[in-house]
Amino acid sequence: MSAFMMSITPGIPSSSSSSSSSSSPSHIVTSSPPPTSLPVRTIPGAYGLPLLGPISDRLDYFWFQGPETFFKKRTDKYKSTVFRTNVPPSFPLFLGVNPNVVAVLDCKSFSYLFDMDVVEKKNCLVGDFMPSVKFTGDLRTCAYLDTSEPQHAQIKSFAMDILKQSSKIWVTELTANLSTFWDTIDADVAKDGKASYLIPLQKSFFNFLTKCLVGADASNSPKIAESGYAMLDRWLALQLLPTVKIGVLQPLEEIFLHSFAYPSFLVSGDYKKVYQFIEEYGKEVVNRGQTEFGLSKEEAIHNLLFVLGFNAFGGFSVFLPSLVSAIASDTTGLQQRLVKEVRENAGSTLSFESVKDLQLVQSVVYETLRLNPPVPLQFARARKDFQLSSHDSAFEIKKGELLCGFQTQVMRDGKIFDDPETFKPDRFLENKELQNYLYWSNGPQTGSPSASNKQCPGKDTVTLTACLFVAYTFQRYDSITGTSSSITAVEKAKQEAA
Numbered sequence: 001m002s003a004f005m006m007s008i009t010p011g012i013p014s015s016s017s018s019s020s021s022s023s024s025p026s027h028i029v030t031s032s033p034p035p036t037s038l039p040v041r042t043i044p045g046a047y048g049l050p051l052l053g054p055i056s057d058r059l060d061y062f063w064f065q066g067p068e069t070f071f072k073k074r075t076d077k078y079k080s081t082v083f084r085t086n087v088p089p090s091f092p093l094f095l096g097v098n099p100n101v102v103a104v105l106d107c108k109s110f111s112y113l114f115d116m117d118v119v120e121k122k123n124c125l126v127g128d129f130m131p132s133v134k135f136t137g138d139l140r141t142c143a144y145l146d147t148s149e150p151q152h153a154q155i156k157s158f159a160m161d162i163l164k165q166s167s168k169i170w171v172t173e174l175t176a177n178l179s180t181f182w183d184t185i186d187a188d189v190a191k192d193g194k195a196s197y198l199i200p201l202q203k204s205f206f207n208f209l210t211k212c213l214v215g216a217d218a219s220n221s222p223k224i225a226e227s228g229y230a231m232l233d234r235w236l237a238l239q240l241l242p243t244v245k246i247g248v249l250q251p252l253e254e255i256f257l258h259s260f261a262y263p264s265f266l267v268s269g270d271y272k273k274v275y276q277f278i279e280e281y282g283k284e285v286v287n288r289g290q291t292e293f294g295l296s297k298e299e300a301i302h303n304l305l306f307v308l309g310f311n312a313f314g315g316f317s318v319f320l321p322s323l324v325s326a327i328a329s330d331t332t333g334l335q336q337r338l339v340k341e342v343r344e345n346a347g348s349t350l351s352f353e354s355v356k357d358l359q360l361v362q363s364v365v366y367e368t369l370r371l372n373p374p375v376p377l378q379f380a381r382a383r384k385d386f387q388l389s390s391h392d393s394a395f396e397i398k399k400g401e402l403l404c405g406f407q408t409q410v411m412r413d414g415k416i417f418d419d420p421e422t423f424k425p426d427r428f429l430e431n432k433e434l435q436n437y438l439y440w441s442n443g444p445q446t447g448s449p450s451a452s453n454k455q456c457p458g459k460d461t462v463t464l465t466a467c468l469f470v471a472y473t474f475q476r477y478d479s480i481t482g483t484s485s486s487i488t489a490v491e492k493a494k495q496e497a498a
Contacts, residue, residue: 041393045074045083047100054090054099061088062245062258067376071105071406081106082390087377087404089129089242093260098128101379101404102397107413107437109390110378110405114443114453119380119403121454122146127379128402131239134264135271137302143310153451155303158293160449160457162285162307166212167461171351174465177208178472185487194488197324202229202317209312214304216281224277231270232309233317238262243377274309275301312458315374316465322372323365323466325484326423327473334425335479338364339493342474350475355467363429365466369440370411371423378405378442391415407439 047053061070075081086099104110113119123130125143133140142155181197181204188195206229207218218225241257248257264271278286278301289300327335337360345357355361382401387394397403412420416437417427428434438445441462443455456462473480474493481489 038389038392038394040387041080041395043082043084043102043395044078044080045085045103047084047086051091054086054088057086057099058088058090058258059254063250063254066245067406068408071103071409074103075105075409080390080393082109082388082393082395087127088258089261094129094242098402101127101402102395104388104390104403104405105409106390107410107416107439109388109395110407110410110439111444112388113378113380113403113405114439114447114455116147116383116453118383118386118397120146120148120383121380122149124379124381124402126240126243127377127404129243129261131261132264135235135239135267136306137271137275137298139299139302141303141306143306147452147454151299154293154295155299156449156451156457158289158295158300158303159307160451161288161292162213162304163458163461165285165288166215167352170212170461170465171468173208173211174468175350175472177204178469180204182473182476186490189487189490194482194486196486197482198317198321198485199229201320202233202313205229205316205320206232206313209308209316213285213308213312214278214282215285216278218277220281221277223273228274228277229313231267231274232313235267235271235274235309236314238264238267271305274305278304278308311456315462318374319369319372319462319466320469321484323368323469324480324482324487326368326372327364327470328480328482328487330425332425334364335474337425338470339474339478342471346471346475350468350471352464352468355464355471358467358471359429360425361467361470362463363427364425364470365463366428366435366438366445367423367425368466369463370417370427370438371408373407373411373440375440375442376406376408378407378439379403410439413437 048056057070061067065073074083074085081104083103085101085103087101087103088099089097090099104112121144123140123144130144142152142159145152145155147153181200184200185195185197207225210216210218210224210228218228221228224231239262242259242261246253246257279297282301282304285304286297286300289295289304290297293300295303327338341358341360346354380403382397382399382403384399386397388397388403389395411417414420417434428438435445441447441449441456441459443449443453443459445459445463447453447455447459449455449457449459476493477490478493479489479491480487
């Protein structure tokens with residue numbers, strides 16, 4: 001992984017990065033800044049009466065408004081991108097969960113979530129709510145550890161090493177599985193006139209990620225090869241259902257999905273099967289976790305399963321449909337431009353290096369991540385009292401307060417992004433400095449994951465994989481048509497059709 005990682009301090013614009021356009025918002029920093037001369041303002045908003053306030057906010061969040069309107073209405077009401085509110089889950093059956101948060105909804109205040117000097121990340125991956133550790137073998141995996149905990153550096157280094165080792169086979173395994181995926185789409189479109197691609201995509205990426213991250217071929221276990229992706233889907237869903245708006249018939253969603261935490265025993269059989277698969281067929285990677293990083297066998301496997309299932313498989317399952325939808329539904333001529341760039345610059349054999357030359361492809365990937373971040377909510381708890389700044393005000397944060405950033409709104413910050421609601425495929429092509437404000441990975445795109453921060457270890461791997469996905473698609477096709485769930489037409493590349 002080190003071969004294609006950028007060596008830039010997290011959150012700090014690099015002096016060696018590509019030059020930006022004259023409209024670059026260079027007056028705004030992306031790391032948490034020192035105290036400024038901005039006016040100090042009392043944090044607006046309130047948590048409401050005990051029980052009633054959280055219930056009212058919960059109903060707005062999940063039912064009456066939805067997350068985007070929930071945060072936007074409060075931003076407008078308080079005329080501030082920093083305010084107090086409640087974020088579910090909450091009462092009645094989450095008695096140990098405190099929904100009180102300080103929302104940080106602009107790029108400047110949001111950046112404090114990544115400053116490990118002033119915030120901590122212990123057990124706040126999804127806010128004050130934490131799924132039972134029984135979902136992960138009675139262990140707190142790396143995502144729930146703070147950087148101050150000794151095991152964090154061990155496990156984060158292990159994860160980064162897994163990616164480094166897998167880079168040797170990443171591209172060949174990816175393209176092989178993409179070939180299978182698109183063959184399935186071709187057959188379904190020819191037969192039915194359209195193809196639902198979500199399950200074929202998940203199957204292909206499950207097989208690909210299992211081989212690259214675990215070092216195990218899913219075909220060694222027919223059960224895992226056939227249903228491994230569905231096992232991970234169920235495992236992920238039960239952990240996150242209390243925090244996610246599904247959009248089913250209300251009030252059934254509130255009663256059955258958001259009122260209690262689901263017990264782990266419902267998916268313990270699935271989890272055990274995937275665990276045993278890794279234990280049997282991923283011995284080399286697991287052994288490296290033990291001998292080189294000082295982990296026990298159980299720690300290595302549970303964390304490896306979390307990286308595979310939660311971070312990699314879960315992340316790609318959300319992100320790639322957004323990318324396909326953005327491209328397949330475009331009517332502006334973007335696909336023709338992508339075809340031209342890919343065929344002129346990618347070469348006949350795709351590689352990490354070759355897709356780095358695809359500037360438009362990269363910009364499309366970044367713009368998709370801006371508008372549709374795979375993880376919409378980021379949380380961190382104040383490690384100490386400190387002063388936080390938005391674009392126009394400063395606020396006093398007290399030790400122990402939970403900060404909540406709704407990334408979907410943050411990435412539409414009009415002081416940073418021109419015409420922020422619009423998908424602009426050239427946005428990052430015209431102004432590369434904007435990568436300093438692209439925070440999808442728990443840090444800026446110009447940051448470097450390390451054992452001392454919480455930025456996603458696969459940050460660059462994810463974006464390069466997405467670029468490879470686009471490049472492979474337009475080596476194979478002249479055009480694709482579809483939505484976020486289905487492909488309705490494909491036009492094969494003329495040389496391939498010939």
